Amino acid sequence: MNRPKFIVDCMGGNIAKKLRIMGFDTEFWLDASDAFLIERSYHEHMLLVTRDRGLYLRVSKSSTKGLLLPDEDEVKNLVFILERCDIKHINPVPNLNTRCTICNGNIKKLDKTRLSNPIPKKVYEKINAIYECSKCSKVYWEGTHVENINKLIDNINRLLGR
């Protein structure tokens, strides 16, 4: 299966960020009409992710595909999405599939001596791999920067592996 792409409505900002860092092409719209989201989802082959029952009902009557998030809990929602897409495992981040959490840009691996944005000196001395968003230049690195997200991913992988 191709890597799924997602379009997330205004209630799913945190979900969108997590999907991006896990490596999924994910659009997030704060202020878009149901009709726009459905159209865009259909034309760009993106799964429409929402917690809005009304929107989901419209999706299910349209030609596009969507997922209605079942829970308040972020981990449960992410596991739900990944299971529906038949994804069994998520790699630790950042990696070369990671998308920028801010702008959904692709990230590229950087030689740390060529950083355009300075990072704290202590961090700089410790890390090997640095990644930079090719659109907005936000910088990502291994270790403490993404520690909590990798804990979340461990948790999700355990649940996916049940």
Ligand SMILES: [Zn+2]
């Ligand atoms: Zn970016």
